[in-house]
Amino acid sequence: MGNTSLALGVDDTHQVATRKAMARLLPLLCLIYFMSYVDRTNVSLAKAHLAADLGIGAAAYGLGAGIFFLGYALLEVPSNLLAHRIGPRPWIARIAVTWGALSAAMMFVQGTTSFYVLRVLLGIAEAGLFPALMYMVTLWFAPKDRAVAVGWIYTAPALGLLVGNPLGGALMQLDGLGGLRGWQWMFVLEGLPTILVGVLLYFKLPERPRDARWLSPAEAAALERRAVLEADPHSHLSSQDWTAAIRRPSTVLMGLIYFLNQVAFVGLVFFTPAMIQQMKDTTPFQVGLMSSSVGLGFLLGVLVLPRIHRRVKSDFVFLGVLMAGLLASAWAFIATGSQGVQMALFVATAFFAGGVLPSYWAIAMKRLQGIQAAAGLAFINTIGLLGGFVGPYLFGMAESATGRSAAGFSVVMGAAALGLLLVPLLAKASRGDQPAAQAGGGAAPVVGPAS
Template structure:
């Protein structure tokens, strides 16, 4: 079994030829723009509820605990259907299944604009999680069909910069929509936000169905020599991997360890993602557009950190320290954002470090499980790690909301924090 610590080629392996480098550049330019756009609109749909809360909570009389539970219940639906969804993708192909996922979640996200009670909020968030289940692990699995381990780190990081890019462009856009469209056609700004940010998912889903190739053998835009080269590299990459049964995946200690590590990273990710607009507002920034512009700062820094760390990790072949150090930086940033909340500049610095550190860990993390899983085992294992890890997406926003409510009720928190 291949080691997860260093998925780079063995010492003495021959350097890639000019033909090989040119072929992979061709593949990157063909696949990365569409996959990046997919994840940008996906992540916008997942976290735009953070901006919608700025108006929705008052309009629907939602407490922070209710909002936190609703934001997090998304991940229960996600958890239940994640593994079967990814196994289906492996069997029917990414083109059909990713398109299905994107179109259904775009429709559900847009329909959320019509909620009027906490129960309706819970139901729509749960259904959104069901619809999206399998998307992210499906893309991670899809990349293993095209890129060997030594090339997958940068490609995964490029794909996952979509999280940062969605925050970078989504924050200002969300703020602008909520300011500019408020009460047009009798709809509140948060309703327009959910509608207008749900439509792109449907459009991109149709493009995926028309343009995405499931496998190397189906890529007519490659020459036969190029397809042969890519197929040989993938075959060589899979030699030491295990195609475990789903039963063995569920009982694998290594897979459970990966799930625990990922749970910890996701805990920080959604603590920032769902509450960043609220945290900035609590610093004294009231205008939705200004909140959106400020929220872009941490994500802009994260793009730089993600790409630099991925390039460094692929060049050196080292993974563990490239994951551990950003994780520690992210934790320090989270603590700073709370303890220094009375100083807007220092609090924003803390949020920037937190966002940059947390987001940098995520794409590099996925080089670990994909280094020892293959076939149906990879489909199930990646989905299991992602689904268990994303349960933190429920716990994190709910815990923050619950703690904030306790703070406001005077039960704790003598510190000057963003409570």
């Protein structure tokens, strides 16, 4: 009886501590991810103006938009290993300051070469941010709470599109002020605040529960015990330890499905303003406002789908259903000629393509922890980010070939169909994985048993 009471007391302490972490830690993680999405996607609003002012055509724009992800992808694993060694707080702050400066420097673009160079440097500067955020989730939250935590983090990029597009469109209307073009004002006024956010995080972001002043010692201990931390957070980085995670077939397949998702979703994000501009004769602010439909669908997806996922027994049936939904929404967009229906389908496509993202990471984190989580999550993100390069490039090629930005929805259809074919292979490969150890008497898995 005494042991039962003690267990209940520990569970109550952990629940209270988890609620505090959700309320105090997640807003800081969301803030930096919000800024990253605003700064990496605001170029989509400048597409037509870069073509008119600097002669950067659709194919060149698509390459420049996507090339951001090359430097980002290639440095994901080493960046996150450094975050593991140095600590997430100073590393995330460093990332924010350097990418904010480079985002503001986009105002100096003079042509295709400088456009490509600054986009590559921006990707290099931001490399490691997202897996570092996911690594922090593994340090703070029990497996059963991670899907919801990641879902809240994903509200940040959704809001980045929902709020950032109208804001960027409004800043574009400063055209001519001080002798600068509207797109130059947008880049500088959205880049400089990121530097300030990076400084704020350096002083305010606690790395681990034990560092948080707003947690009692008992609450911090409960969080760390359930999160299954390594005994020494700065232990030697053995290659045998971290390479085991990236050699797993399930890790590779997860990365490939994420790659296809990013081909579809990143292409959609970077080309939605151009599609809307071709549909309607609108001002930059109106384009930004209507482009936020993608952000609305994304936001609805990350708020609704993780909560459904927690009640579904099979991770992989759930992934398959969402892939089928993405395929159906892309087909419907191509099939209809109604602009009103197409606006609704922007929302639906983003709902499936963006809303599935927390589930990818929740499934991956179920079997990764410690140094393997740092390396494995970064490796999955590396493969996915290559899709972020390929997607805009394919969208740009489709527009160049047809003269219509909306032709990119054929790319969404192809990526969704291939992803749907890979889900059964992922289910089969995952059956041989050993779930990550769970402390505290067996915390529940993130989203239910793998099928």
